[in-house]
Amino acid sequence: MLRITLKKEKHHDKKLEFRLQGGMNDLGEVKLSPAFGGVKITTEPSGAEIYIAGRKRGLTPWFATEVASGAYLISLRKNLFHAIENLRLIVEDGKIARIHHQLEKNFGEIILQTEPSRVTATIINAEDQIVMKKNTSETDSTIFQLSPGNYRLKLEKENYDPLAFKISLAKNSRQSITKQQATLRRQGGFLVVSTKPFTRGAEVWVNGIKKATVPANLALLTGEYDIEVKHKGKSGKEKVLIRDGESQTLILELKEQSSGDFVFVKGGCYQMGDTFGEGDSDEKPVHQVCVDGFYLGKYEVTQGEWQKVMGNNPSRFKNGNNYPVEKVSWEEVQTFISQLNRQTDGKYRLPTEAEWEYACREGGKSVKYGTGKNSLDSSSARFNSGATVKVGSYQPNALGLYDMSGNVWEWVSDRYNKNYYGNSPGNNPTGPGSGSDRVRRGGSWDIIPGTLRCAFRGRGIPVDRIYILGFRLLRTP
The missing domain is CATH 2.60.40.1120 (Carboxypeptidase-like, regulatory domain)
Known part of the structure; x- marks a missing residue:
């Protein structure tokens, strides 16, 4: 008689007895009971x-x-x-x-409403440990569920005085703190803004945003502000530090706004187009054009100027604020100009093709390049190289304009039409009334000298964002 025991994890053992017989001994299927x-x-x-x-x-x-x-x-x-x-x-x-x-609850609740909302609420226990921190709701009550015990509730928000409460919570209790109880005092002061001479209705701008008109009484949070007044081309500007609980009076003198980094280009008439006989067909025929006077930016618009207005920098070559902004489409430039005009006296735009070429030619002179010369080398302009340079790195032309040839292509306002010169108006032309492409002028850092000629006409779709493409501003008188 043979005895064996079968074992398997999580099953009961199974004991078997049998007699061995010659040949194969089949015990059949053995089931183990689960344990x-x-x-x-x-x-x-x-x-x-x-x-x-x-x-x-x-x-x-x-x-x-x-x-x-x-x-x-x-x-x-x-x-x-x-x-x-x-x-x-x-x-x-x-x-x-x-x-x-x-499960049986073992907590109490704090129901909190604050004025203002989005206040940081911190719960501190009796052992001086932070047990919970969150911002209060903008619309509903903020609920804290806490184990029974003693707590401190701190309420904090930038530019507001903090508040603190002592709270004792029992099991299943509920304590409400209302807006009236949890109203934080706003830290700030008052600023009266006027002008010299007194000019009722002059616009008052705070950090680039129009806020009021003279005489203005402003309630401001603590901190430093750029205060500017504007009226009919005159302005005054000053930094002001607002301290908690203080009242100040600021009288700004209205002065003629400086043309800043702009050059006045006196109006006149000139021969526009391929006057040197080496251009493309869209530069023909040479024709007389007259333009009114205007202010044109000494420099291409920089990355720093774009950042200040738009709050971003799309450029590929982020080498400094004084480098030209690039990778901006014609449409994005229009947004920039609209924003700039809202912040200023509203006199900025892109030059027309005719205005741009007139300025490139130093007021319509017979010159080939924006340097005022009829030949070009690497000492006079940025071209056929690897990247942009700071604006104003080369000598200006006779009008005091820099980089009219090279550095970055410059968007102008006109639509492109290769046959436009054949029927262009003679006075202040603004380009064809239809067409999908926009004109760009002046050539860039990565291109051959021929495209840097004052008469050369480049083109691009308005949504082009290329690292060879920027712009220059015109300011109307």
């Missing part, structure tokens, strides 16, 4: 930590299919609820043991 059952543990609310025999096994709801049969001690723990300890769980062979418990 395990299933366990399902749920709580209301869910999310309670489950500990079995002191070891964390997961969170409710929890289900296990093969738990060894036997007796276990179960603990259920969830923050802000009473823990349930040493629950006895019996797992039987092939059965599912179920436990469900309604």
